[in-house]
Amino acid sequence: MAFNNAGRFQPFEQKVWLSSPTMHGEEMEYVREAYQTNWMSTVGENIDRIETLAREKSGCKHAVALSAGTAALHMAMKLAGQELYGQPSVGYGALEGKRVFASDLTFDATVNPIIYENGIPVFIDTEEDTWNMDPVALEKAFEIYPEVKLVVMAHLYGTPGKMNELNAVCERHKAIIVEDAAESLGATYKGKQTGSFGKYNCISYNGNKIITGSAGGMLLTDSVEAANKVRKWSTQAREAAPWYQHEELGYNYRMSNVIAGVVRGQYPYLEEHIALKKAIYERYKEGLKDLPVRMNPYDTENSEPNFWLSCLFIDKDAMCKQIRGETDVCYVKEAGKSCPTEILEALAFINAEGRPIWKPMHMQPIYRMNGFITRGGNGRAMTNAYMEGSVTDVSMDIFNRGFCLPSDNKMTTGQQDMIINVIRACFE
Numbered sequence: 111m112a113f114n115n116a117g118r119f120q121p122f123e124q125k126v127w128l129s130s131p132t133m134h135g136e137e138m139e140y141v142r143e144a145y146q147t148n149w150m151s152t153v154g155e156n157i158d159r160i161e162t163l164a165r166e167k168s169g170c171k172h173a174v175a176l177s178a179g180t181a182a183l184h185m186a187m188k189l190a191g192q193e194l195y196g197q198p199s200v201g202y203g204a205l206e207g208k209r210v211f212a213s214d215l216t217f218d219a220t221v222n223p224i225i226y227e228n229g230i231p232v233f234i235d236t237e238e239d240t241w242n243m244d245p246v247a248l249e250k251a252f253e254i255y256p257e258v259k260l261v262v263m264a265h266l267y268g269t270p271g272k273m274n275e276l277n278a279v280c281e282r283h284k285a286i287i288v289e290d291a292a293e294s295l296g297a298t299y300k301g302k303q304t305g306s307f308g309k310y311n312c313i314s315y316n317g318n319k320i321i322t323g324s325a326g327g328m329l330l331t332d333s334v335e336a337a338n339k340v341r342k343w344s345t346q347a348r349e350a351a352p353w354y355q356h357e358e359l360g361y362n363y364r365m366s367n368v369i370a371g372v373v374r375g376q377y378p379y380l381e382e383h384i385a386l387k388k389a390i391y392e393r394y395k396e397g398l399k400d401l402p403v404r405m406n407p408y409d410t411e412n413s414e415p416n417f418w419l420s421c422l423f424i425d426k427d428a429m430c431k432q433i434r435g436e437t438d439v440c441y442v443k444e445a446g447k448s449c450p451t452e453i454l455e456a457l458a459f460i461n462a463e464g465r466p467i468w469k470p471m472h473m474q475p476i477y478r479m480n481g482f483i484t485r486g487g488n489g490r491a492m493t494n495a496y497m498e499g500s501v502t503d504v505s506m507d508i509f510n511r512g513f514c515l516p517s518d519n520k521m522t523t524g525q526q527d528m529i530i531n532v533i534r535a536c537f538e
């Protein structure tokens with residue numbers, strides 16, 4: 111199904127990506143250095159340097175470079191689980207049978223590490239002001255499950271969540287926060303870096319993030335004991351002995367010194383990338399301001415996002431009918447109205463990459479049996495009502511009416527203007 115104004119637009123010769131890596135040259139120097147000095151390993155100068163850079167940037171006392179952001183989140187779940195519930199027997203997870211509150215509107219990498227440690231995620235609905243975990247719903251969740259002691263929250267698309275409110279709720283219930291700052295490196299809340307609010311925090315250097323090593327992640331914490339544990343666990347949990355002696359379960363999660371070279375070359379460009387992403391966001395905002403849409407919102411007083419992805423949210427009255435099944439979607443075109451599906455198809459037609467919002471975790475088949483808490487309490491009751499078409503939770507509302515715009519920092523202003531015109535055409 112091509113969009114109705116296809117004839118007016120000529121597809122880009124070169125694809126405009128959602129968010130692709132942007133290299134600067136230094137990366138290659140550090141990779142070459144690793145090669146020439148033969149530190150083709152999971153130890154070396156590049157790793158030491160980026161751990162220092164991550165520490166300095168975040169303000170956290172310790173940083174451990176790992177193979178992925180997901181690995182960092184796994185280590186964070188293990189640390190928190192052992193701190194709260196003790197060391198598990200071999201074959202059991204550190205969160206064995208324990209509920210953990212988690213962001214609902216996020217990538218599943220935020221949540222899966224709870225399962226790696228045999229915990230039970232309970233999803234918390236989203237607030238409309240920043241599209242992150244709703245502190246009111248979180249408070250409600252503690253009413254329903256007062257035994258919960260761990261909360262993992264993500265900063266969606268680089269926009270800081272309501273850290274003051276979330277911290278206050280967690281302090282009241284003596285719960286540990288793990289921050290998933292995979293998407294929000296460089297974003298600040300009240301002048302403080304995201305990835306420094308939680309007890310254990312994670313960032314990612316995956317290929318599409320604001321800076322990248324092609325892969326990689328970092329665990330951040332103020333606790334030296336925690337950092338040392340992660341250094342040990344991530345290198346197969348070797349004990350201090352002349353041979354390979356093991357008292358604990360180990361992992362091969364350490365970052366390669368070659369990857370670290372790429373990350374090292376990228377760090378000096380973090381602020382430049384953020385400035386480019388912000389300019390893209392502002393251009394979209396200006397170019398689409400008279401349409402019945404809004405950009406992904408943020409707290410303009412307290413936070414400065416990294417603007418990793420620009421997103422659009424369509425007014426209720428301007429949505430044409432769009433129906434999503436588990437793997438398929440269709441929509442009915444209406445004059446003056448549009449929907450994410452129509453616009454994403456139109457963008458694909460001109461060779462530009464947009465993307466649906468992360469499908470909420472509580473709607474994922476793998477998590478269909480897990481709890482979901484809204485401001486009103488049991489969100490699963492709401493899910494049923496949603497199926498009948500009457501009401502919806504905030505996460506599903508954003509999934510239904512929102513989508514990610516092409517946000518590549520190498521997109522030209524001419525290309526962005528065309529993207530804006532294509533979106534405008536969808537509302538004709």
Ligand SMILES: *Cc1c(COP(=O)(O)O)cnc(C)c1O
Binds near residue numbers: 217290292313316326
């Ligand atoms: C990318 C991402 C991760 C995982 O990072 P990897 O380095 O790809 O493992 C985790 N959480 C969120 C929200 C992400 O966007």
